[in-house]
Amino acid sequence: MIRVLLADDEAMIRAGVGAILANEPSIEVVAEAADGREAVEQTRRHRPDVALLDIRMPGMDGLQAAAEIRRAVPATAVIMLTTFSEDEYIARALDEGASGFVLKTGDPRELIAGVQAVADGGAYLSPKVARRVITQFSGGSTGGHVIRGAAARDQIGLLTDRERDVLRLVGSGLSNSEIAVNLNLVEGTVKAHVSAILARLGLRNRVQAALLAYQAGLAD
Template sequence: MTIRVLLADDEALVRAGVRLILRHAEDLEVVAEAGDGAAAVRLARAERPDVALVDVRMPGTDGIAAAGELAALTPAVAVVMLTTFGEEDYVDRALRAGASGFLLKDCAPEELIQGVRAAAAGDSVLSPKVTRHVLDRLRDTAPAGDPRGARARRLIGELTAREGEVLAMVGTGLSNAEIAGRLGVEPGTVKAHVGRILAKLGAANRVQAAIVAHEAGLSAPADSAE
């Protein structure tokens, strides 16, 4: 099955580079390109891509605002933010807006291709160079008595023991297949668990669920960590 991709970046050279990389994958097709967030939303509604690669900072409607609109208007489109190292504050806001994850603009071509495939499959896309820093910062900067942490713990209290175990692994950035391998079950079983977890947490995607896990201080078993 061909994965349809929308590119949104105000720099034509960046779009050209990403397009060239994606052309090397037979299962990926760039169906539309936008130079700002407003155009990205408009084209996403018209073209219905599977994945939208969106730059964090663009003129007019920026990538964060576009991610929020896309999550609300076209929830079937997985939004992956393209960013540079050091923009963690922007990434935090984008993830909360409903983005499926983020990739660094200087990531390896294969990482970009695999990231698009993962997003299309419903997995989170978190560049390993900055993921731990972003999520750890969310946890470490939460003050004592932070209502977000209290709310996260209440939400997690609604999960079954197995769902809590799966959520902890989601919080480390593991894919469904990796979690299945650690639990000794089928990936489809993990996918069903994740679906129930998202519903109980009120999370739009597994990235938002991972944030809840970190806000609650939930940690995965030692052998699940990288």
Template sequence: MIRVVLADDEPVVRFGVRAVLGTAGDIEVVAEAEHGGDALDLVARHRPDVAVLDIRMPVLDGLDAANRIRERYPDTRTLVLTTFAEDAYISRALGEGAAGFVLKTGDPQEIISGVRAVATGGAFLSPLVARRVVDQLSRAHPRPLAKQRIEVLTAREREVLGLVGAGLSNAEIAARIHVVEGTVKVYVSTILRQLGVRNRVQAAIVAHEAGIIPA
């Protein structure tokens, strides 16, 4: 069972997200918070697999909470809830501790998929969020630049990068390309170093920008 702490300052949003996650069968919301400070306390108390955090919250916003959770409780992964009006937050979040982003107004199944992906060590980007970020980045950096960046990778590393961009965990990637999980960890570490990115989410953005996500 994937254990979740849910934080949002709007009770109706928490109710909706909890209801969606309750349909999954393998996800349990163990505690709820109204702001990021409470979320930190609940993560410390329950040590959940995933913290689902709204971006805009009083006392401590979702991105600051995600960063502190990453530093203090690295076994808890974070999934951020966002809206289309928060492009600046999404851009900032690429350097923070969040492992995934989903739209509050998107397909409810994406929240379930996002929780499952980050709980198993993957990175998850709602397709609409990914497209928004890629469009934003493309205005500053033309798409060919992303393709040039990945030229330093081997064909196998590009394949792994595409699977990271699709939200797969190391174990899932290992099963897909028929290698042991330790080999995938080496690939991912090499990819992050070669691309000069800090985490899987940033790598996933490069994969989306370069157009190498598998169908």
């Protein structure tokens, strides 16, 4: 069972998102919060697998709450839930260690897929967000992509062959369990490889690792 904290300052949104999650037998909403500070407190108390945070909340917003949750309860994965898809929010959310970004206006199946993916150690970006992120991080032009691609390829040269295999599959959006099956490894070994990749390359989370794999040409 995937245990989820849901934080949004609008009661109607909490009710709607909660109803979507309640229809998935593998997911349980264990706590709700109406602002970022309460979200952090509830996360400390309930230790959910996933914290689903609205970006814009009064007082401490979702981005600040994400940073605090990642410090206080690092085992809890964070997904940002928002109607805003501006680049500044995406970049800040990724910088704060968010493992997923789901638009409120998206397909409800994206919400379920996102929660399941990050709970399994993966990362998830709604398709609209993914396109914006790839455009932003690839330089938005062919020339920018070539420059970033060369630097990315140099960077992944620090990895072992097995770590490159793992990074390629991270970039393809696979979870730890899926990578384990693909490479005939135990899941614990995959987690160790992912941790080593992040540490060796100076990356903060799997989303940044996936972007690097894309920039280096390891994944589409």
